[in-house]
Amino acid sequence: MRPQPGQLIHDPACGTGGFLLAVHDYISRTSILDKDQKRFLKEHALSGTEIVDGAARLCAMNLFLHGIGGEESVTVADALISKGSREYEMVLTNPPFGKKSSVTIIGEDGEDQREALTIAREDFWATTSNKQLNFVQHVRSQLKIDGRAAIVVPDNVLFEGGAGETIRRRLLHDCDVHTLLRLPTGIFYAQGVKANVLFFDRKIASEKPWTKKVWIYDFRTNEHFTLKTRPLRRENLDDFVASYHPENRHKRKETERFHAFSYDELIKRDKASLDIFWLKDDSLEDSANLPAPDVIAAEIVEDLQAALDEFALIAADLRPSE
Secondary structure, three states: OOOOOOEEEOOOOOOOOOHHHHHHHHHHOOOOOOOOHHHHHHHHHHHEEEEEHHHHHHHHHHHHHOOOOOOOEEEEEEEOOOOOOEEEEEEEEEOOOEOOEEEEOOOOOEEEEEEEOEEEOOOOOOOEEHHHHHHHHHHHEEEEEEEEEEEEEHHHHHOOOOOHHHHHHHHHHEEEEEEEEEEOOOOOOOOOOOOOEEEEEEEEOOOOOOOOEEEEEOOOOOOOOOOOOOOOHHHHHHHHHHHHOEEEEOOOOOOOEEEEEEEHHHHHHHHHHOHHHHHHHHHHHHHHOOOOHHHHHHHHHHHHHHHHHHHHHHHHHHOOEE
């Protein structure tokens, strides 16, 4: 993303501030800043919103220990409730995993009750209780014209129907959705949950679609990482960064893992799905290339745990309210 001095950069689900600290480190390391730029970077450039009090306190402490922070650096609030009063040149975020938004209400009998929370905002394209779809819409609303975003999303954002299809079609038309990075399992989310990084730029209103091509980098097929035996390292992403071509992304070239798909191709797909694969999965074709047994076992455990987590959410939503 290459953030630059003087830009307003925001994370609407900032947690303990990891993305904001990474931005501060990158700008400090790659730019020669004058006095005013240093003050702006310290006091105004970076901001975040966090719904959990404890995480927000940790974020404020982390920023403070790194010499960062003004009066409004960290806001404790539900970011999805409203757009907010500011717009940003860049939004970087990893929203919390969880398909349904809900609130917990303590009843008169002292029992916890969960009620689905559907976000309805005039600036949203669709009304849904899916948190990730709402965060995609929210991030778009917070960008200035030509502002750039990178957001971590689970696979269901790429293929879900209903509100998901509506949001994808509008995003492809109204914004320049230029890159999708498909990650191996377990990188950003709970075990077994497949994540992606979606990159897009906000544009002015236009009758013609802004997205011309979506470049998809498949970093998932035939890639296996574990927390202990084979952890993901920065050098594992070097090929993606080179393919992304941040110096001028309009000069990209296709590779085995990096393919471009035109707007017309994508919009004709069932539900305008961005859930696209083209590489052959060696583990399915050749038993000699199967991962080690411990890797296979770990992946089965991850998939089962992810399924149990999903069913737990569904069961909670179906619980009768009294």
